[in-house]
Amino acid sequence: MNDRISGALRSPVTFSVLAGVVIGALFLVGTGADPVTAYEAVLTGALGADGIGSTLTTTTSVLGMALALAIPLRARLINLGGDGQMVLGGITAAVTGLYAPLPAPLSVALALLAGMAAGAAYAALAALCENHLGVPLLVSSLLLSYPAVSLASYLARYPLKEPGSSLPQTRTLPDGVELPAFGDSTVTVGLVLVVLAAAAYWFTDRRTAIGYEIRMTGLNARFSAYAGVERRGLTLKLMSVSGALAGLVGAIGVLSFPYRFVDGSLTAPGYTWTGLTAALLAMAAPVGTVVSAFFFAVLQVGGLAMERTTEVPRELTQVLQAIVIVFLAARLRLPGRRLNRRKEAV
Amino acid sequence: MTPPRAEPAVELRGITKRFPGTLANDAVDLTVRHGEIHALMGENGAGKSTLMSVLYGMELPDAGTIRVDGRDVDFASPSDAMAAGLGMVHQSFKLFGSLSVAENVVYAAEPRRFGLVDRAAARRRVRELAAEHGLAVDPDARVGDLPVGLRQRVEILKLLHRGARTLILDEPTAVLTPAEADALFAVLKSLAAEGRTVILVTHKLREVLEGSDRVTVLRDGRVVARLVTSETSADEIAAAMTGRAVELDRVHAPGTPGDVVLEVSGLATDAVRDVDLTVRAGEIVGIAGVAGNGQSELIEALAGLRPVGAGHVALQGEDITHASATERRLKGLAYVPEDRHAVGTAPDASVADNLAMGHHRTSLSSRGLLPPTAVRAHARRLVERFGIKASAPEASASALSGGNLQKLLIGRELAHDAPLLLVEQPTRGVDIGAIQNIHDQLIAYRDAGHAVLLVSAELSEIRGLADRVLVMYEGRITATYDKDAADERTLGLAMAGGSGKQVETVD
Numbered sequence: 076m077n078d079r080i081s082g083a084l085r086s087p088v089t090f091s092v093l094a095g096v097v098i099g100a101l102f103l104v105g106t107g108a109d110p111v112t113a114y115e116a117v118l119t120g121a122l123g124a125d126g127i128g129s130t131l132t133t134t135t136s137v138l139g140m141a142l143a144l145a146i147p148l149r150a151r152l153i154n155l156g157g158d159g160q161m162v163l164g165g166i167t168a169a170v171t172g173l174y175a176p177l178p179a180p181l182s183v184a185l186a187l188l189a190g191m192a193a194g195a196a197y198a199a200l201a202a203l204c205e206n207h208l209g210v211p212l213l214v215s216s217l218l219l220s221y222p223a224v225s226l227a228s229y230l231a232r233y234p235l236k237e238p239g240s241s242l243p244q245t246r247t248l249p250d251g252v253e254l255p256a257f258g259d260s261t262v263t264v265g266l267v268l269v270v271l272a273a274a275a276y277w278f279t280d281r282r283t284a285i286g287y288e289i290r291m292t293g294l295n296a297r298f299s300a301y302a303g304v305e306r307r308g309l310t311l312k313l314m315s316v317s318g319a320l321a322g323l324v325g326a327i328g329v330l331s332f333p334y335r336f337v338d339g340s341l342t343a344p345g346y347t348w349t350g351l352t353a354a355l356l357a358m359a360a361p362v363g364t365v366v367s368a369f370f371f372a373v374l375q376v377g378g379l380a381m382e383r384t385t386e387v388p389r390e391l392t393q394v395l396q397a398i399v400i401v402f403l404a405a406r407l408r409l410p411g412r413r414l415n416r417r418k419e420a421v
Numbered sequence: 422m423t424p425p426r427a428e429p430a431v432e433l434r435g436i437t438k439r440f441p442g443t444l445a446n447d448a449v450d451l452t453v454r455h456g457e458i459h460a461l462m463g464e465n466g467a468g469k470s471t472l473m474s475v476l477y478g479m480e481l482p483d484a485g486t487i488r489v490d491g492r493d494v495d496f497a498s499p500s501d502a503m504a505a506g507l508g509m510v511h512q513s514f515k516l517f518g519s520l521s522v523a524e525n526v527v528y529a530a531e532p533r534r535f536g537l538v539d540r541a542a543a544r545r546r547v548r549e550l551a552a553e554h555g556l557a558v559d560p561d562a563r564v565g566d567l568p569v570g571l572r573q574r575v576e577i578l579k580l581l582h583r584g585a586r587t588l589i590l591d592e593p594t595a596v597l598t599p600a601e602a603d604a605l606f607a608v609l610k611s612l613a614a615e616g617r618t619v620i621l622v623t624h625k626l627r628e629v630l631e632g633s634d635r636v637t638v639l640r641d642g643r644v645v646a647r648l649v650t651s652e653t654s655a656d657e658i659a660a661a662m663t664g665r666a667v668e669l670d671r672v673h674a675p676g677t678p679g680d681v682v683l684e685v686s687g688l689a690t691d692a693v694r695d696v697d698l699t700v701r702a703g704e705i706v707g708i709a710g711v712a713g714n715g716q717s718e719l720i721e722a723l724a725g726l727r728p729v730g731a732g733h734v735a736l737q738g739e740d741i742t743h744a745s746a747t748e749r750r751l752k753g754l755a756y757v758p759e760d761r762h763a764v765g766t767a768p769d770a771s772v773a774d775n776l777a778m779g780h781h782r783t784s785l786s787s788r789g790l791l792p793p794t795a796v797r798a799h800a801r802r803l804v805e806r807f808g809i810k811a812s813a814p815e816a817s818a819s820a821l822s823g824g825n826l827q828k829l830l831i832g833r834e835l836a837h838d839a840p841l842l843l844v845e846q847p848t849r850g851v852d853i854g855a856i857q858n859i860h861d862q863l864i865a866y867r868d869a870g871h872a873v874l875l876v877s878a879e880l881s882e883i884r885g886l887a888d889r890v891l892v893m894y895e896g897r898i899t900a901t902y903d904k905d906a907a908d909e910r911t912l913g914l915a916m917a918g919g920s921g922k923q924v925e926t927v928d
Contacts, residue, residue, distance in 0.1 A: 284781050284791045291778060295767035301726065301758060302778045303747030 088356060088363070091402035092370075099395045103387065113387045120380020121373040128260040130376045132331070133344075135266040137375070138368035139324035140350025142272055145359040146320070147313040149280065150292040154317045156216030157347035159223030160198050164190035164322025166227040168329045169336035170235070172248040179251030186252070187268075187326045194322020195315040197223060202314035206307040212314070224342060231338040243338035254330045265327035270365075272320060277361035289313065293359070321347075349375065352400055371396065428491030430455045430587050430618040431476065431507075436485035438471050445471040446482070447642040453587070458609055458619040460629040460650070463639035464662050464852040465823050469622050472639070473589055477509050478502040489587070508585025510576040512592045518565030523547045525564050526578045550581050555611055569713070570601035577608065587618040594628055598711045599880070599913035606632040624662075626655040638662055663853050670881045671857075673864050675888050675904055678704040682841050682872035683723070687732035690722040694896040696732070698874075702840065705863065705873040707887025708898075709880060709912050715896035716876045717759060720843050723874070724756045725749045737840060750779060755834040759845035759876075765830045766818055773800035773814035776833050807832030808858065824855030831859055835866055842866060845876045860886060880909055894918045 100110035121130045140157055147154045154160075168190035175182045197219065204215035232243045254263035279286040292299040292309060300306055328341050349371050357363030378392030431453040438446040446468045453459040463469045474480040476487060478496030487494050489505045496502045499509070516525050523543040532542035547560040556574045558567075564575060573593060580588055590609075594602040609619050609632065621633060629636055630650060638646040638661040646661035660666050678701035688696040692715040700706045710716050721727040723734060725746035734742045736752050744752070758764040766775045777785055777796045785795045800814035809828045811821060818826060831847060847863065848856040863886060867873050877883050883890055890907040892900040892915040900915040 282790055282792065284786045284789055287774070287777065287781050287791050287796075291767055291770060291774065294769045295763070297764045298767045298778070301724075301746070301756070301764050303725075303745065303750055305745065305747070 087403055088367075091356075091399045094402045095395045095399035098398050099391060102391065102394060106387070108385060108387045113381055113385050113391070116381040116384045116387075117374065117377030117392065120384070121377030126376055126380055128262055130372050131260075131262045131266055133376050134369050134372040135263070135269050135327060136324050136344070136346040137349050137353060137372045138273065138365060139265075139269045139320055139327065140346045141353040141357075141364050141368040142269070142276055142350075143317045143320035143324065144347075144351045145354035145357065145361075145364045146276060146289075147310075147317045148293075148354050148359040150289045150309060150313055151296065152310060152313055153213050154198060154201070154216045154314060154321075155213055155351075156198060156201055156220040156223075156318075157321045157350065158342050159220030160194035160318040160321035161325040161328075161347065162227040162341050163197050163223045164194040164325030165329045165341050166230055166235075166325075166336050167193035167322070168326035169245050169248070170230075172252045172330065173235075173246060179249065182249075182252045183254060183330060186330060187323065190322040190326025190329075191319040192322070194325065195319035198314040198318020198321065199311055202311045206310060212310065216314075227336070228338045231336055235336070237335075244333075245336045248330070248334045252330070253334050254327065256331070261332055263327065263331045265331060268323065268327065272323070273361060273365050276364075280361050285312075344375075349396075352396060356399065356403060428455075429453060429488070430457075430490060431620070432488040432491075433472070433476060434486045434488070436472060436475055436487075437483045438468075438475055438480060439483050440471075444642050446475065446485075448485070449639070449642070449644055451637055451644070453618055453620055454635075455618055456613050456616045457634040458613050458621060458632060460621045460623060460633035460636045461639065462624060462626075462629060462636055462658060462662060464624065465850055467639040467662070468642040469639055470591065471642075473509070473591065473620070473622055476502070477507060477589065503583055503585070506584065506586040507589065508580030508583060508587070509589040510573065510580065510591065510593060512595060514572050514576055516564050516572060516575060518563070520564060521560065522558055522562050522564055522567070522575050522578075523560040525575050526550070526560075526582050528579070530583050546582065547578060550578050554578075554581060554608065554615075556608060568601075569596045569711075570598070570604065573597070573601075573605065574608075585617075587620065588612065589620045589622065591622045592624070593621070594623070594625060595878075596712055598917045599909070600917045602628060626658055629658065630655060640664060659853060665854075670885060671860070672885050673860070676703045676705065676864075676867045678702065678888065679870065682737055683874065684735040684738075685723070685732065688719070688722065688729060688734060689731040690718055690727055690729055692718045692896050693722065696896075696898055698891060698898060700841065700872040700874050702870050702872050703867060704888045705867050705875055705886050707883040707890045708874070708876045708893050709883045709890055709907075709916055710876075710878075710893035711916050712878055714893045716893050717845065718896075719893070720756075720758075720845055720874075720876055724754065724758075724843055747782075750837070750839070751783075753840040754843065755779075755837040755839035755841070756843040757831050757834050757845060757847060759849070761823075761826055761830050766826060768817070768819040768826075770818060771815050772804070772809070772811045772818050772821070772829065773797050775818045775829060776800045776803050776814075778833065779837060780833075803829075803832045803836055807835075807862070822852075824851045827851050827859065828855065831862060835862060838871075840871055842871055842873045843876075844873060846878060847875070848877075848879070848882060856882075880912055883907070883912070884909070892916055 103110040103113050120126045143157055144154055168186040171186040171189040172182055175185050177185060201212060201216035201219050204210040205212040231245055235245045237244055237246045254265050256263045280290065288299055288304045288309065292304060296306065324346065325341055329336050350368065353367040353371050354364055356367040374392040374395060378389035381387050382389040429452045433449060433451040436446050436449045449472055461469050471480065475482045478499045478501050489507065494505055526547050527543040532539045532546060544560040551557055556578055558571050558574050564572060593605060597605060606628065613619055623629060633650045636648040636650055636653065636658060637644060638658060640662060648658065680702050681699050682702050683700040685696055685698045696719060698706065708716055718727060722729050725744060729742050733740060736749065736754060739752060741749050741752060762768055773796050777799060780799060781791055785791060785799055797814045804811055807828050809832060810825050818829065821829065834842065844863065847859050851859065863873060875887060884907055888904055890902045890912065891898045892912060894916065895918065902911065
């Protein structure tokens with residue numbers, strides 16, 4: 076147990092987070108603010124009674140995207156097309172919710188599934204580009220993202236635009252076509268779905284043969300190929316699951332407040348990038364991804380609260396995020412370098 | 422400026438170098454005289470490379486002094502060492518493949534004319550050096566087109582061009598044919614006769630006995646023996662390296678071949694042309710050849726990791742020419758690849774995870790589930806059965822020594838109990854002690870009625886293990902020998918493409 080504690084303290088993640096907090100405090104002092112007050116504002120703003128609902132709503136999206144990006148990352152595949160897959164999921168869910176001639180609860184379920192299917196299909200397209208055309212996944216997923224976002228934007232501005240509104244948004248979903256919320260908060264069943272997805276990811280990662288193959292591919296792709304793991308198939312599967320999760324986040328976004336697809340509302344908060352950061356921070360490990368996604372949700376929501384109460388701009392929390400990542404990247408490189416030298420030396 | 426001869430060319434005193442967790446060099450003294458070929462020997466991890474890195478300014482020692490030509494030196498980088506007259510040929514050559522020999526030789530020390538590189542002078546210089554030292558090589562040839570033996574000459578010319586008086590060669594014969602190695606030693610001897618000094622880092626006993634004047638043996642970071650070559654023997658050096666008496670170059674009794682397990686006909690793929698071969702149950706077939714003559718490509722094609730261009734492959738009578746790697750494994754193939762770090766294992770994964778690979782879809786899992794307890798129990802079984810020294814199944818495989826990692830890899834593949842085992846370079850970079858263990862395992866596997874196809878660059882290994890020997894040269898099987906006919910001279914000649922005569926075939 077002591078070993079585990081000291082191991083955790085020495086881990087690069089802890090170090091990076093602490094370094095981020097310390098350097099952030101120096102920034103605050105430099106700008107004449109009191110770091111203790113500011114950090115306190117972040118924490119009470121995010122975790123206090125007024126903020127926790129907002130934090131959990133943000134967690135739903137950030138964790139969903141973090142999982143979407145962590146799952147392929149576990150095999151060292153990077154899906155940079157989260158925005159496109161999420162937005163397609165959102166617009167597909169909106170169309171399904173608006174036009175499916177079904178009872179409301181079934182519409183909701185169908186909208187979620189349709190959103191996931193749309194995201195999965197679009198991510199699979201990026202995988203196919205790598206598998207069969209030799210376009211690196213990093214490039215294919217990123218570039219495919221832009222037309223998807225533009226398509227959804229076009230749909231929300233023209234064919235699906237709410238008549239009479241000046242905003243680029245669809246009509247509100249019919250009554251009852253929405254995810255059930257907890258009490259009168261904005262937290263919906265979406266959070267439960269995302270947490271279930273995290274649990275499924277953990278189970279697959281630790282206890283299944285495919286999870287083992289994914290981990291080994293991430294640690295040494297040539298090793299798993301040597302043993303017969305078929306890379307193209309794995310890429311396609313992982314990207315499909317990844318896209319499905321991104322689509323789910325989009326669908327949840329549409330099926331929660333404001334119950335419609337608003338152009339830009341899914342991408343503006345930057346869930347994809349925050350999620351990617353969280354996944355990288357946790358090195359795609361299931362439990363770590365959940366923890367770091369929550370951490371970033373706290374920073375995001377707490378930053379707003381801090382800005383309100385202390386006049387420190389919320390961009391500080393973005394600075395914090397960036398510092399954490401820079402330190403993490405630096406720390407991750409260092410042991411590697413030392414190891415290589417050892418290998419040469421022995 | 423000729424240094425006084427009485428002073429040693431290189432004198433290391435009390436060199437200590439510590440890395441996290443290991444003491445790589447522990448108060449090492451090494452004295453190398455002018456004009457001698459001095460062999461530095463030891464098993465992997467004995468500290469040879471560290472010592473040379475310290476001497477060459479790539480690592481700073483924690484303690485100790487270095488004297489070159491009688492002067493105290495303090496190298497901060499290899500360029501300091503070069504300026505003091507040292508030169509090193511690394512195991513993996515540091516050459517520009519797309520540039521000419523002359524361009525490579527003068528690189529970073531180019532003859533200049535009006536501030537530009539004087540190409541004519543560079544070519545002239547290479548010709549002069551080549552003639553002077555008997556290192557014939559065409560200055561205009563593109564280095565990438567040259568065979569390995571000539572590339573090594575380019576490396577040596579590079580050092581001579583920069584005026585190196587002491588040459589350090591790290592495992593120089595690892596990639597050479599026996600004939601090329603002989604040529605190299607002739608060159609080294611003539612360099613020594615000119616008064617230059619050669620430090621030879623190697624673990625090959627034979628060439629040390631034939632080519633060196635004195636030997637320093639390291640074990641566990643310490644000097645354990647200083648020997649005069651003419652007064653020592655292979656057994657004495659091997660005993661010093663391992664700390665116990667070892668039986669060298671054992672030739673195992675032949676097996677009793679049964680049914681054909683692997684039948685290859687007319688196989689062609691990248692770098693492999695028209696290969697026919699059969700391997701029977703209870704037989705080890707060895708493929709000898711200098712690295713880069715198509716052996717790796719052949720094995721990869723057989724393992725299903727490289728598409729087959731033409732020909733047929735049958736495993737136990739079933740056609741597997743175009744089967745995937747997974748299908749081949751299910752039909753009864755196991756494979757120990759050449760590069761255990763990059764291909765055969767995931768060093769960052771745990772010992773247990775490394776041992777599970779390939780078993781994770783068969784014996785260890787049911788309905789897609791892979792219980793961690795089954796993975797750990799499997800790991801404990803194999804660790805015990807194959808004597809793998811690992812602290813725990815959860816320990817990272819990167820913590821294992823080279824020999825133990827190889828035992829892990831071979832144990833994992835043997836545990837499949839597959840009718841056909843493909844093995845590449847099973848003991849490359851493995852300590853003498855572990856070599857015996859691995860050889861015994863392979864022989865036991867054969868005697869249990871399995872077919873083994875062995876690729877090795879070590880002639881002694883091929884001769885010790887194989888019941889039949891095939892020689893591969895430029896992508897073809899150029900000769901086949903029975904165990905008794907496969908003596909070193911014959912094989913060496915065939916490996917160099919010299920003799921294509923078929924002494925006798927069993928089939």
